[in-house]
Amino acid sequence: MMKPGQGGAAPSQPAxxxxxxxxxxxxxxxxxLDSLFRSVGFATRLHASPAELLGASIPExxxxxILDVRLPGASGLDLQAELARSGIAVPIVFMxxxxxxxxxxxxxxxxxxxxxxxxxxxxDMLDAVAAAVGRDRQxxxxxxxxxxxxGRYETLTAREREVMIHVVAGLMNKxxxxxxxxxxxxxxxxxGNAMRKMQARSLAExxxxxxxxxxxxxxx
Amino acid sequence: MMKPGQGGAAPSQPAxxxxxxxxxxxxxxxxxLDSLFRSVGFATRLHASPAELLGASIPExxxxxILDVRLPGASGLDLQAELARSGIAVPIVFMxxxxxxxxxxxxxxxxxxxxxxxxxxxxDMLDAVAAAVGRDRQxxxxxxxxxxxxGRYETLTAREREVMIHVVAGLMNKxxxxxxxxxxxxxxxxxGNAMRKMQARSLAExxxxxxxxxxxxxxx
DNA sequence: GGTTGTCCCAAACGTCCGTATAGTATCGGG
DNA sequence: CCCGATACTATACGGACGTTTGGGACAACC
Numbered sequence: 001m002m003k004p005g006q007g008g009a010a011p012s013q014p015a016x017x018x019x020x021x022x023x024x025x026x027x028x029x030x031x032x033l034d035s036l037f038r039s040v041g042f043a044t045r046l047h048a049s050p051a052e053l054l055g056a057s058i059p060e061x062x063x064x065x066i067l068d069v070r071l072p073g074a075s076g077l078d079l080q081a082e083l084a085r086s087g088i089a090v091p092i093v094f095m096x097x098x099x100x101x102x103x104x105x106x107x108x109x110x111x112x113x114x115x116x117x118x119x120x121x122x123x124d125m126l127d128a129v130a131a132a133v134g135r136d137r138q139x140x141x142x143x144x145x146x147x148x149x150x151g152r153y154e155t156l157t158a159r160e161r162e163v164m165i166h167v168v169a170g171l172m173n174k175x176x177x178x179x180x181x182x183x184x185x186x187x188x189x190x191x192g193n194a195m196r197k198m199q200a201r202s203l204a205e206x207x208x209x210x211x212x213x214x215x216x217x218x219x220x
Numbered sequence: 221m222m223k224p225g226q227g228g229a230a231p232s233q234p235a236x237x238x239x240x241x242x243x244x245x246x247x248x249x250x251x252x253l254d255s256l257f258r259s260v261g262f263a264t265r266l267h268a269s270p271a272e273l274l275g276a277s278i279p280e281x282x283x284x285x286i287l288d289v290r291l292p293g294a295s296g297l298d299l300q301a302e303l304a305r306s307g308i309a310v311p312i313v314f315m316x317x318x319x320x321x322x323x324x325x326x327x328x329x330x331x332x333x334x335x336x337x338x339x340x341x342x343x344d345m346l347d348a349v350a351a352a353v354g355r356d357r358q359x360x361x362x363x364x365x366x367x368x369x370x371g372r373y374e375t376l377t378a379r380e381r382e383v384m385i386h387v388v389a390g391l392m393n394k395x396x397x398x399x400x401x402x403x404x405x406x407x408x409x410x411x412g413n414a415m416r417k418m419q420a421r422s423l424a425e426x427x428x429x430x431x432x433x434x435x436x437x438x439x440x
Numbered sequence: 441g442g443t444t445g446t447c448c449c450a451a452a453c454g455t456c457c458g459t460a461t462a463g464t465a466t467c468g469g470g
Numbered sequence: 471c472c473c474g475a476t477a478c479t480a481t482a483c484g485g486a487c488g489t490t491t492g493g494g495a496c497a498a499c500c
Contacts, residue, residue: 096321104321105335108328115325157446170422172486184486186448192488202390207427377476392456404456406478412458 018133019043019063021090023053023079025072033066036122037129048072050079058088062140064113064132066125069096069103077103080110089139091132095120149209155197163190166218167203168210179218238353239263239283241310243273243299245292253286256342257349268292270299278308282360284333284352286345289316289323297323300330309359311352315340369429375417383410386438387423388430399438 020037022044024030030046037044043061047053049072053065065083069076080092094107097118104115113135114128156164166176173191177184200206240257242264244250250266257264263281267273269292273285285303289296300312314327317338324335333355334348376384386396393411397404420426 099321101316101319101321101324101335101337104324105328108325109334114329115321117321159447168424170424174486182447183449185450188488189448195488203423204388204390204427207424208431211428211431379477394456402477403479405480408458409478415458 019061021045021065023047024068050074062137064091066093091135093128160190160194164194168207239281241265241285243267244288270294282357284311286313311355313348380410380414384414388427
């Protein structure tokens with residue numbers, strides 16, 4: 001028996017580091033899923049209600065949430081909306097014993113990865129979770145890159161940002177100068193500072209960074 | 221009564237130019253939907269089977285497909301897959317009388333806009349179609365821009381493309397020259413040609429175009 | 441009061457970019 | 471065979487870029 005997810009050694013099931021958060025009011029279901037996911041090397045967290053989940057801290061690790069639609073207090077769909085509003089974008093796999101089509105459609109529209117009817121085959125659940133975790137990994141990687149970038153952008157002064165926006169729009173230094181009301185030489189300084197702070201080693205890189213940051217087009 | 225979508229005058233229902241393609245084996249359903257959509261200013265096409273739809277030419281206009289899941293011959297889901305394989309990316313709204321959750325989930329995963337159970341309220345169908353048409357408009361606009369771009373890229377010679385790829389990666393002319401095995405001056409020529417043919421008026425623009433084209437990173 | 445940070449400008453220098461001019465070479469079609 | 475397209479190169483020049491050096495001004499903070 002291995003201890004998956006503890007060290008650098010990879011378990012036989014290549015689950016790497018990932019956590020599955022299970023929310024269901026039925027203890028039997030929770031424990032059944034718990035053993036299922038542990039057997040393939042996932043870490044798990046069990047919750048009996050949405051409130052319990054919201055109270056707990058969400059571990060900083062790729063993973064997903066498995067959610068029963070019928071839950072004490074708010075429904076699974078409400079919880080999905082609540083999480084989205086809180087900026088928590090962990091992929092969700094729904095399951096239900098008494099669901100209907102509109103419910104499943106609403107969940108999928110809101111970004112759910114899958115929606116399984118009970119009883120489901122273990123393999124279907126494992127497939128859904130694998131897809132969800134994969135999506136979360138991708139999302140985290142992108143979020144990470146975007147945050148690093150945003151952090152660097154925060155260090156720019158107001159002027160430097162202004163100049164950067166105009167520069168990545170394709171304007172020449174002298175045009176930027178005329179636009180903002182500065183001398184060309186000053187624009188060059190700000191431009192150089194922006195390049196250094198953004199760690200862009202070429203204009204092309206700076207343009208791509210601006211794209212990822214969603215910088216606005218310069219006004220007028 | 222107005223004649224929507226005929227001239228420049230906007231109809232009371234702002235449907236602009238859009239077409240709704242209805243596929244259902246039940247003639248009563250077809251005609252009911254037909255009159256519903258005509259009443260709000262959409263053009264319509266009626267088909268009784270998937271084969272009939274595939275045989276007909278798809279009009280070059282924003283719109284969507286309304287599809288019954290149960291159809292003579294292939295099922296609606298099969299048709300959805302078939303259309304995707306053919307590169308036809310028109311948004312699909314499903315409807316069904318005897319559907320189940322796995323069916324709806326599969327459809328939504330494959331990109332369906334909505335999945336309505338019969339009987340549905342007219343307003344739900346109109347909302348779904350409005351969303352679908354909006355999505356199609358957006359998709360067409362992007363596809364149009366991408367195609368224009370690709371057309372211009374096709375006019376580049378092999379060398380010009382090679383140089384462009386290296387330039388948008390942020391390399392200096394002399395570096396590109398060393399990489400490909402040319403003199404710097406030759407690189408400048410190809411670079412200038414690429415800029416002109418791509419109608420890019422700044423390096424920033426060229427970088428963005430390369431991004432949209434999904435140009436590969438230069439090897440080595 | 442001194443320090444720190446931001447903002448602004450100028451002169452100067454070296455590098456890089458873009459284009460024009462001019463010449464050589466290859467290949468395929470009319 | 472000539473023409474056109476493509477490719478490659480060289481010289482030369484004007485303009486754009488980037489940085490350094492050296493200022494002046496203002497506000498915040500200790």
